[in-house]
Amino acid sequence: MKLSPKTVTGVLHLQNKGACDWGWQGLIAQGCQRYVSIIDPKNVQVIQVLVKHKGTVVKVKWSHENYHHDLGSPYTLRLASGDSNGLIIIWDVKQGEPKTEFSDGNKPIQDLQWLSNQDASYDLLVALHPPYSMILWNADTGTKLWKKSYTETLLSFSFDPFNHRNVAFLGQDSIIFIEDFSITKTPSDNGKKFYICSPSSQASSLKAESSNGNLEKKSMSSKNLAKKMSSILVGEPSKKTTADIESMALNECLQLLHHQSCRHHLILLYPREILILDLEINQTVGIIQMERSGSPYVQVLSLRQRDVLICLHENGSLTARVRRKTNVINTPASEGTGAFDDSPPPMSMDMMYDVRCQSDSMRVTRNSKVCCITCCPVSEKTITLSVTDGRMIFWEILLAQNPSVISTPKGVCTKLDFPVISDIPAPKSVLSSMIGHHSIPIGHGHLKFVMTGLLSGVAPAVTVIRMCPPMTTKNYHIYNPLLALGNNNGIIQILNISSGEIEKEYSVHTTTVRGIEWCSLQSFMSFSYPNPGPTGQVKNEIVFVDVSSGKITHVRPNRDHESPIEILRVSYSRNYFVIGFKDKPTELWDVKTLTMLRETGKSLPLPTAIEWSPSFGGKTSKKKHSHLLALSHTPESDENSSAVTMSQSTTSTIESMESKSSTQREHLVYSDMDGSLYHFIIENNTFVDASKIPPETNIGTIKCIAWKGDNIVFGDQDGQVSVWDLKLKTQRTIHTRRGWIKRIRFAPGRGNTKFGVLYLDGMDIFELKEGKLEMLSSLKSPKEIAKIVDIDWAGSDRPVIATNDGCVIVFDILLKLSHCKIEDLELPDNLFSPHILPSKGALLMKYFLHHQPWSDEYTFKIEAGGLRDEDAKLVEDINRQFSLIDRDLADYLPVCKFGVAERCLLVARLFGDESDVLFWTVAMNYLCKEKISPIKDDNQASSGDRFVPPTPAYKETNDLVVLDNPEEQEKKFQERQLYGCHPLESYFDTICDNSSYKKYQLDRVVLHDSKRATYDHTKKCAENYVMLGQTDRAVQLFLETEPDNDIYYTDCLRACLVASIRFSGASQSTIKLVATNLIANGKLTEGVQLLCLINKGLDACRYLQTYSEWDLAVWLAKSTLNYSEFAEVMKRWVDHLCSPHVNQKSKAVLVQLSLGQFSKVLEMLYGMRQFNRAACFAEACTQFGLLDKSDDTVSLVEAVYLEYARLLSNLGYRQAAEHYCKKAGEKGQQFLKEVKILFT
DSSP: OOOOOEEEOOSOOGGGTTOEEEOTTSOEEEEETTEEEEEETTTTEEEEEEEOOSSOEEEEEEOOOOSOOSSSSOOOOEEEEEETTSEEEEEETTTTEEEEEEESSSSOOOEEEEOOSOSSOSOEEEEEETTTEEEEEETTTTEEEEEEEOSSOEEEEEEOTTOTTOEEEEESSEEEEESOOOSSSOOOOOOEEEEEOOTTSTTOOEEEEOTTSOEEEEOTTOSSHHHHSOOOEEEOOSSOOHHHHHHHHTOOOOEEEEOSSSTTEEEEEOSSEEEEEETTTTEEEEEEEOOTTSOOEEEEEEOSSSSEEEEEETTSOEEEEEEOOOOSSSOOOOTTOSSSOSSOOOSOOSOOEEEEEEOOOOOOBTTBOEEEEEEOTTTSOEEEEEETTSOEEEEEEEEEEOOOOOOOOTTOOSOOSSSOOOSSOOOOOSGGGTSOTTOOOTTTEEEEEEEEEEEOOOOSSEEEEEEOOOOOTTTTTTOOOEEEEEETTSEEEEEETTTTEEEEEEEOOSSOEEEEEEEETTEEEEEEOOOOOTTOOBOOEEEEEETTTOOEEEESOSOOSBOOEEEEEEOTTSSEEEEEESSSOOEEEETTTTEEEEEOOTTSOOOSEEEEOSOOBSHHHHHHHHTTTOOOOOOEEOSSEEEEOOOHHHHHHHHTTTTTOOSOBEEEEEEOTTSOEEEEEEETTEEEEEEEEOOOTTOOOEEEEEEETTEEEEEETTSEEEEEETTTTEEEEEEOOSOOEEEEEEOOSTTOOEEEEEETTEEEEEEEETTEEEEEEEEETTTTSSOEEEEEEEETTEEEEEETTSOEEEOOTTSOOOOOOGGGSOOSSOOOOGGGSOHHHHHHHHHHHHOOTTSSSOOSOOOTTSSOGGGHHHHHHHHHHHHTSOHHHHHHGGGOTTHHHHHHHHHHHHHTOHHHHHHHHHHHHHHHHHHHSOHHHHHHHHOSOTTSOOOOHHHHHHHOOOOSOHHHHHHHHHHHHHHOOOOOOGGGGGGSOHHHHHHHHHHHHHHHHHTOOSHHHHHHHHHHHHHHTOHHHHHHHHHTSOTTSTTHHHHHHHHHHHHHOOOOHHHHHHHHHHHHHHHHTTOHHHHHHHHHHTTOHHHHHHHHHHTTOHHHHHHHHHHHOOHHHHHHHHHHHHHHHHSTTTOOHHHHHHHHHHTTOHHHHHHHHHHTTOHHHHHHHHHHHHHHTOSOOOHHHHHHHHHHHHHHHHHHHHTTOHHHHHHHHHTSHHHHHHHHHHHHHHTO
């Protein structure tokens, strides 16, 4: 049992609303008051609380793991948090310590975001500082790289996940877009500003800024569908009318974020609807209206594995909305086979989302409202809901399937070495495994939300805490360090101080809990009463609770209104307890029978403080009590303390008690308003003796008494602490000058004389040393900490306090440390997190899970002699982590269908390695595609005359001439069955295969076409049709130009040109010459369109790349060119991505994968020193049979294996290093000798 310093958090502050983040590391960070809680979602437990902020935590963000991990860039638990005082702290969560702190001003941080989509640095953090400053920080050093101040007050921002140069800001009444974000220089542009009109208002209309700055208004009642959809983006006019200003006041936009799976899309959240904007046309392309009786929206999450929106509602329910597949250009999918739909697509091209599942709502009260949701970025199927009362609810999206037999695809031979066919199904650990490109067929299953966990914190408004009896030699084997917490709602929680978990909760009172006393290790008593009225009479409640059984017994039931209970004290023998009232005689009760034994006489004054003697029984206790107040010591003159000799009468009173009785007895003392002390002896269930000790000089009304051993400590209302040493017969008084003393508690442990003193403005810890008082530590509230409500001791050197912000804090003895390392905590459940291992251990664990070709059997245990002797502890830690892997995954890893590639993907998800997940998702997709049909052949076959409509699939199959023999056909059929895989999701954008990409782009152009409302919009659609080869529709749009338009004649000529173009040599050369001249004179777009018309797409792409229009060049190449031309464009793009000023080599590797250039990929990985990834990729290509056997490739693979062997040798893993040495040619054999010498 470890009693480490820790903080247990409770109710959230209003400013904590947006402070929740689920990192790729697999952990959740939650801002709670001025602390940051780190939660393990797998076991639903708090594993760390970060303590340093002085203001309320308003933002938390985990650092991204989107980089290749090695010894130089290890796995880390790094977190950024910002508070209401403008301070940003970068944390090492494993150690619980801040790494850097920085700030700019003292206002609350509005937003935080780590920069991940670049390879230059992993330490860049973007922060939004009020009122309108964006700052790029180096989070590792706390250096400000640049600061950009805008002119509008900004509330939040969102980076475009597809292009980090694009940022959208949400202002108070506007949206601002910038397109020149850079890590090397401050954005120069102030951005394009658009005003937000309330989409619900009747006055909402589609507005566009005209050349003179006036706003044209078009009625919402227009028949045109585009004019019915309200655009909310209105260009900034030169003058705003009163009506416009009023419409701005209607702005209720709650949230702004970029769509995570669709490029150029922005999501705006309003209480009653969600708007999806296409930023290329500044139009609303989707509206998700709330039903009239539905609960308003609070937050929305956009997922990227699939086009899904997770919505949080005010009533605490969650809805999962899945994109409905709409496809006009291509043949509609048959029922049940659409990408996201199980019904035929409708005619509308708008983005539509269907509710696929909804969770139950929760009971919302004044103190219990929804705060925010966050989603696991790895699986995207687990969501947490934070509630303002400190609870965190865990929901998981599951696929409820009808019983069905999982079988091997029909006609597939199961006697294959690769791919591996087994009866063990792949675990459905991610959203994409449940919502596939073939969706969920009707009748085969449906999605549902299942609540998988509930994490409770300290209940709000704690009023009292009490620690259970201390551990002794007799109870240590059954001891649990339990702390009882009472609050003003009548609830008592039992907190395990060792684990930090709320173990039990009892709703036993109807009013504020005023006091708690433990009767044993498994039972306690508590009392409660409401605030007294004018009469001063209340209804007292006392209950006895058995913690083990939950049985509740009411003590003193059926009593009328009476004087409030001020004090309840249980004796240390657990035989008796006394109840002290405000205006009523004190009562003595029996703990075991819960019956009243005696009531003090009315002549005795009412107590202000009561304490039992900790010693009870026979002769030893009699000797101790014989010294009570028999004090003799020389007075000292001191400003803060005084020592006095007790009066002779007092000494004789106590000495006379020696001869009274030698049987077991209890001693009780209490003080009255005058400071007099009364000493009682209880024996055989009654008072057998009582004596009065006169008040000492210079002491006020005693408010609390603590008694331990030979020392009694008194605290009065003036802030004086008086210590009586019964053995030395001395008294010492200290003037603390801190006012009313509320509580004094001695620390447990034999001979431990430390005690804590609680004041109205903080606490002190003292220690008695040789009759003198020594202050060990001091804490002031609310200056250093929130106001302290109560104090106690969790252990001999562990003071525990409760604060009015709902937190319980276990301190060290110096009151400085209230947190510790994760490894020093005693967690209820073992934590699976490779990130808490040393960097060497995490890498060894990952490499071991990736591939074990040196072993006959795939195992989950590194043998004791597998590493060097000094790594024995590390091996033990790694094997412990292996034992915590989910059973489903552990069963499947040895028999992964696609071998190393699939195993590396599953391990990447297990580690939360974003970079590896992206790489292996793309790699496995293109390895399977290449195995079925080479990418080059696919693209060559799909290219052709774009002006001749393609042959429908059903006709094509009838006209085929069979050239392959039946065996070849059978082989191809089996390969399709075995290696068939879905296309990559639209999130991968330019990495997707060309056919999927082209379909998606054609759908977008048709959608834009359906939204046309202005001439500029129509012109843009026509030009896109020209570039994509859809000439018929382009001609129609050019001919729609109104006669009164200045461009009417030009568009008519363009229509004629597009309609009549033929590929004769003369016209081609003329058009090419004109296009070249246009481009040379700054008309790039027009020149590119002409080149596309004459099928010179490659030339068009080259010009676009020359003029740095890289995105447009890639768009055109993927949509129109055949493989050889497309590959040339993409290779130039790869060179651009690898250039020092762009530095996106990671993306360049994915582009090479999409081209099927696997040898080039291997070469790039080797050049980037990503030897583990390169070695595993070489093994995967070998398993798929896709690595060419050329001398260059063979030598490259050997070089990769040699470097991987060196890496494994440096990590101390001899067996694996020797295996790869043997595969690395001659140099490998030489290094093998070195390895044997190293490990000898």
